[in-house]
Amino acid sequence: SELNTKTSPATNQASGPEEKGKAGNSKKAEEEEEIDIDLTAPETEKAALAIQGKFRRFQKRKKDPSS
Secondary structure, three states, rough: OHHHHHHHHHHHHHHHHHHHOOOHHHHHHHHHOOOOOOOOOOHHHHHHHHHHHHEEEEEEHHOOOOO
């Protein structure tokens, strides 16, 4: 659970610039919260890799339900 608390702000931060056009509402929420993340911190990188790994497995499972 310690990893989860670290990763959720990181996901918000990472998806911010990419989805600027799509999600206007989430941008407002981010400004209110002001989450400051050190993107060079090793735990941030670990969290990002963990999220990406889970996401890839999720995508694979979604594409191929038999496995």
